[in-house]
Amino acid sequence: xxxxxxxxxxxxxxxxxxxxxxxxxxxxxxxxxxxxxxxxxxxxxxxxxxxxxxxxxxxxxxxxxxxxxxxxxxxxxxxxxxxxxxx
Numbered sequence: 001x002x003x004x005x006x007x008x009x010x011x012x013x014x015x016x017x018x019x020x021x022x023x024x025x026x027x028x029x030x031x032x033x034x035x036x037x038x039x040x041x042x043x044x045x046x047x048x049x050x051x052x053x054x055x056x057x058x059x060x061x062x063x064x065x066x067x068x069x070x071x072x073x074x075x076x077x078x079x080x081x082x083x084x085x086x087x
Contacts, residue, residue: 004077005045005058006032006066013043016063023057025050036069036077055085 005027007013013029020027025047032044044066047054051068058064068080 001048002071003047003051003054003080004030004032004036004069004071005047005054005064006036006069007043007045008065010043012063012065013045016045016058016061019061019063020045020047020054020057025054025057027054033077036067051080052085 005016007016010029017027017029027045027047030044030046032042034042036044045054055064055068068085069077070080070084071077
């Protein structure tokens with residue numbers, strides 16, 4: 001499953017990616033889909049697993065600044081619910 005963590009800026013996305021990498025999680029900085037860019041910045045972190053752990057790391061580093069989305073099988077996105085973020 002693919003997850004997108006929206007970021008407030010390109011710099012924020014790069015810092016968040018680096019923090020996750022240092023903690024053993026792989027996340028790529030990507031351009032967010034047009035449909036998810038309503039609130040400004042068009043950059044996000046893309047990752048495929050360990051979402052709860054990534055969210056916790058970013059919260060602790062004060063780098064969780066945007067909404068979190070899950071890509072569905074049909075290619076659409078839905079906002080992650082609290083159940084998706086629990087370990």
